[in-house]
Amino acid sequence: MNFSVLMSVYYKESPKFLLESIKSIINQTLLPNEIVIVQDGELTTELTEILGKYERNYPNLFKFIKLDQNVGLGPALAIGINECNNHIIARMDSDDICHPERFERQINYLNENPSIDVVGSWIGEFDQDYTEVTNVRKVPLSYQDVLNFAKTRNPLNHMTVVFRKKAVLDAGNYKPFLWNEDYYLWVRMLNQNYKIVNLGEILVYARTGSEMYKRRGGIQYLLKDISLQKEFLRMNFINRTTFYKNIIIRCFVRLLPNSLRGFVYKTLLRK
Incomplete structure (x- = not known):
C-alpha cells in the first residue's frame, strides 16, 4: 500500500537530529512512496543544506512545502496533510528515530483492520543514544481504553501515529491549539466515533531531557x-x-x- 510520511521542520531544529530522523525513515523495511516535509518558515543554512541534499538525491520521494512565515506545528501539519497524495499518512517528528519495522507493522495493521482510523504505539525515551532507553511511555491499546484514557490524558504519542487522511479531514484536520494540537484532534475524532488504537510495542525513539520537562x-x-x-x-x-x-x-x-x-x-x- 502506498503511504505518505508527514514531517514539519522549523529553524530551531538540530541539523544532526533531523539527519538521523530522515535516515530512520528511508531505512525502513517498508518504504513510503512520498515524504512530505513542511518547512515552517525560513530555516537555517544547515537545515536547508540537509533538505536540499535529499531533494537532489531522491527527487521522486521528497516533497517540500515551503511556508514564508512560521505558523506553528498545528497549522503546518494541516497544510501538509492537504499536500499528501496518499490515503494513509504516517507522522514523524524531526528529532526522533523510527524503529526499522515501524511502518511495516503499522501499515499492515491498518490493512488488516479497515475499521481503525488511527494507530499509534509506545515510545522509548532516550537522552543521547536511542539504544539506551531511559523510560517508556506506554499508552492504552484498545479503542475503549483509548477513549477512557483520553478523558484525562493524551492517549497517543503524536510522533507514532499513522492515520487515514479522510478521517482526519472529516474531523476538521489539525487546528491551532498551542502545545495541544494533536490531543485536540484525537478528542474530536473520538467524539465523532472514529476508532483509535495503539500497538503495544516501541516503534519510535523520542529524545527527552531537562529541556523537554521545562x-x-x-x-x-x-x-x-x-x-x-x-x-x-x-x-x-x-x-x-x-x-x-x-x-x-x-x-x-x-x-x-x-x-x-x-x-x-x-x-x-x-x-
Missing part, C-alpha cells in the same frame, strides 16, 4: 491546559467532575520546579 511547565502552559479542558467540557467529552480533577492535577504538575516535574514524568507518568 517546556511542559509554567503558567502559560497551564493556561493552555485549562483552555483545552474547557473545550472538552463544552464538547461534552468530559463531565464537570473530570474537568475539575484534570485542572487540579495539571496545576500541580505545571507549577512544579523543573527538576521535580522531571521526577514526576519519569516515575509516575512512565514505565
Whole structure:
C-alpha cells in the first residue's frame, strides 16, 4: 500500500537530529512512496543544506512545502496533510528515530483492520543514544481504553501515529491549539466515533531531557491546559467532575520546579 510520511521542520531544529530522523525513515523495511516535509518558515543554512541534499538525491520521494512565515506545528501539519497524495499518512517528528519495522507493522495493521482510523504505539525515551532507553511511555491499546484514557490524558504519542487522511479531514484536520494540537484532534475524532488504537510495542525513539520537562511547565502552559479542558467540557467529552480533577492535577504538575516535574514524568507518568 502506498503511504505518505508527514514531517514539519522549523529553524530551531538540530541539523544532526533531523539527519538521523530522515535516515530512520528511508531505512525502513517498508518504504513510503512520498515524504512530505513542511518547512515552517525560513530555516537555517544547515537545515536547508540537509533538505536540499535529499531533494537532489531522491527527487521522486521528497516533497517540500515551503511556508514564508512560521505558523506553528498545528497549522503546518494541516497544510501538509492537504499536500499528501496518499490515503494513509504516517507522522514523524524531526528529532526522533523510527524503529526499522515501524511502518511495516503499522501499515499492515491498518490493512488488516479497515475499521481503525488511527494507530499509534509506545515510545522509548532516550537522552543521547536511542539504544539506551531511559523510560517508556506506554499508552492504552484498545479503542475503549483509548477513549477512557483520553478523558484525562493524551492517549497517543503524536510522533507514532499513522492515520487515514479522510478521517482526519472529516474531523476538521489539525487546528491551532498551542502545545495541544494533536490531543485536540484525537478528542474530536473520538467524539465523532472514529476508532483509535495503539500497538503495544516501541516503534519510535523520542529524545527527552531537562529541556523537554521545562517546556511542559509554567503558567502559560497551564493556561493552555485549562483552555483545552474547557473545550472538552463544552464538547461534552468530559463531565464537570473530570474537568475539575484534570485542572487540579495539571496545576500541580505545571507549577512544579523543573527538576521535580522531571521526577514526576519519569516515575509516575512512565514505565
